[in-house]
Amino acid sequence: MFKTNPIIIAGGGHAGIEAALAISRMGNKVTIITLDPKSIGRMSCNPAIGGLAKGHIVKEIDALGGIMGVAADYAGIQFKTLNKSKGRAVWSPRAQVDKLKYTQFIQKTITNDKNITVIGGEIVDFSVSNCKVSSVTLRNNDIYSCHSLIITAGTFLNGLIHIGTRKFRAGRMGEKPAIGLTESLINKEFKVGRLKTGTPPRLLKKSIDWEKTQLAPGDETPTPFSINSTQGFNPVNEPCHIVDTNLNVHKYLKENLQKSAMFSGQIGGVGPRYCPSIEDKIIRFASRDSHQLFLEPEWTNSDQIYVNGFSTSMPESIQKMALRQVPALKNVEFIRPGYAIEYDYFPSSQLKSTLETKSINGLYLAGQINGTSGYEEAAAQGLIAGINACSTQKGLDHFVLRRSNSYIGVLIDDLITKTIDEPYRMFTSRAEHRLSLRPDTASLRLTDLGIKWGLIKDKQISKFIQFKNEVCEVKNFLKKTKSDLYSESKEPLQKTILKNTATITQIQNNHTELSDFNSLSLFTAETDLKYQGYVDIENRRILQFNKIENIKIPQKINYSKLTSMSAESIIKLEMVRPETLGQATRIAGVRASDISILSIAIKQNK
């Protein structure tokens, strides 16, 4: 059987979905080939979207017309902005999400999209002719020809689940792994590595003594992720619950440490430092006698409870006995145990900033296959890969975001320039332009670009324009209007904001001119004014510092001829082959003096 499809996506997770929907919005046909169409849009780990820095990414995906924010707003059962004490650039929106509702919403959207075809099957190989992807082969020997292939295989490539010393091949719990695609990539000379991630056990709701837990409610006034959700957004506010581990839990785990797959040396892959397993935590933070565990419902009225903070690869009986040392969990029962999963990833220095591979045209890699962790990071990459696969087809410019305009830009730049030795997750500290990359400005930074590439639907465009105008009008009003309500003599309201003598809400209450404005526009206008001075300094500094950022390095450059460079720098530069001098500065192991040498070499080549 031989069929033609312009763009094929391998995988229907968060990356695959955003890729497919972006291509469809741009007006092209696309085919998703996935092991199990019923698992499209599944949230395989925690029942939440957003969080520190990840919330920023969700806002950016939304600003480019993506679905993650809309789906989270639809399926959210508790909204909370994290880090509210630390400055508005690091406020991070997060939502507790009903996993079932989320998946249903995604699947319905995909099914109703006429540009998207879904095929159940397993891609085991792909062919290349003239350095370009030409077709994929399925396990049942079906062959589909294609112009582009976006691989979003998640943790499925040679997935191996560990529970204690027990191990078995799987993509996720209860799902088959994908075997063959890795070998196909290795045959085409891609470098491969192994990473590990984990998930905590799921508890039976009625086995928990809820009286003995603390309540963790969401925000009184929830803020949606999506600009599309501003009207009629009124989610339930279902509380989560907190319990603390204690010394008994730690002692029990320590005594049984050799039974953990991680500590027995059975797992070769490197796990994430920031989302460590509970056994990791008690060793690394030995001085702490307690860690918080969040008990999160997986969906409304769910009998299944996710234990956030207790990711583990211990044997099931040890997991259970350890948790039973916590008073509220004295009689706890599992629906399924926690486990660790090892999977193949492809070091992302093999990619261009479009997420196309450097060696094969039309081949894109996005998501966990590139060594990242998290739904949001995966979705962002899927979006960028999808847009670029489609742009190439249509003869449009590449769609490349910058470190200066988005976390997605930071994410991809990091991926292609840095060596990743543990699953990569986003942090606000990775963004040097952090002050201007606030979550509330995502649309102001990106939606115009989205419109240019045809990614934004009309309804969102008009919402965006309204928001943009409102922010502008409020700022103008605050700059022009003087008042003596908040100070001894008349002063511009802008100054009142800067001096923190009144909030925008107080000002709105006193000035009827502002009464019709949306609270989100008011918030952004207020914050813009507050942060402007610092943002200017930050930008000036970075501009001055990064004069070299966009200097292109000639593709044919032969690093081994730059004999005055250190050997280590030559090896690293040869391996990554950065596109710009700015990228070169961020490659670990490349010396600053060698950057000077490289910059002079580029100049002299011209």
Next chain:
Amino acid sequence: MYNNDTIAALATPPGIGALAIIRISGENLAPLFQKLTKNKAVKDRFATFSSIYCPNTHDVLDSGLIVYFKAPKSFTGEDLIEINCHGGEYISKSILESLYAFNVRPANPGEFSFRAFMNGKIDLIQAEAISELISSKSSLAVKNNLNSVNGYVSNYIDNLKNKLINLLSLIEHELDFTEEELESTRYELLINKLIEINDGISKIANTSAMGKMLSSGARVVLLGPPNAGKSSLFNAILGFDRAIVSEISGTTRDVVESWFELKGIPVCLIDTAGYWDSDNYLESMGIERTKQQIELADIILFVDDKYPEETFQNLNLDINNSKIIFINSKSDLEEKTINSNKNSLLISSKKNEGIDTLLNMLSTKLSSVFGAHSDFDPIIISKRQRNLLLEAYSISQQAIVLAKNNIETDILASTLHGLNDTLSEIIGNVSSSDVVNNIFSEFCVGK
């Protein structure tokens, strides 16, 4: 990449001297060495006494010491030959000419140091120090520039940077976790650490002021009414067992200035006599020039033979008193002993009395004005580095103010990143080719 063709230049100043040194740098210079010495054995880092032959005609040009440094153990990191020939323009010129006729190119200004930098032999700070070293005016300045060449400044700034990065990691770490997961560090603790860093910057900025004085010299201006004895004092100071470095007439015939070395510090002594003493000096051009000199002065010696302090007050000049040494001149006149005043120094230029005390006072004053610390070697740094240090100082001051006002953590972090970038730039950790080219363009030929 730069051409690694062979370059040559005179490394010593042109003009008359007993010896001159010619430097040649390039790839594989052993054959050239043999040509120059008519097949003497090529020994690495060994001074060979030999006749110097023209590589083309094989005529003898001179005789002297010739040293071969094999790459990479040489100043430039390439093969390097140094010829110690006889001084005078003719001999060195004839050797260079014959080299230029033998596929050797005249070196551009700074090209030797540029190659050293490109070959990783020196970092940017060291390159800048070499540039300053060339124009150093005194022995102390030379010693301190050698400190810089050896990476002293880089180490100091690196140390400050490490402190800052530790502080930043603490803050960033907190931003990467939620309030529930990690307790925030108290701002008082942050402020204390910031003050420590700010002090470190201030210390090096101050000693670098000392460094500036060492490299460009301190300006000491003699000021006072007509016939107060300025010119006699000028001569007495210079004549008082001091090495006179040079004596030149200034750009206008009114200004007389002369250099001498005071405890290792180069001092430019300026006599304003020429224009102050004109009949109606208040209306003349003289007063403008005097004002200019006053502005440029590091120290002012105010001379009067009666009541120097009162005379000075009456002039209504806007000068900080700490820059002034009051001198009661002509102490040899009899009535003086009665009039002596605690705040001014009694001096007789004629009898050479009090000059020693004055010089001691001057040296102490110079050290205090320039903030030299006894526990800390003064450092020569370039103008570029100095400006960046001052910028770093003001950013760290601002950060302290922000922290004291409980500013949001994200803004504080951004400010500290700015500080870190500025410090990095001082030691050239991130540098565009512009910076590099600027630095090397200030070199002279032969370096």
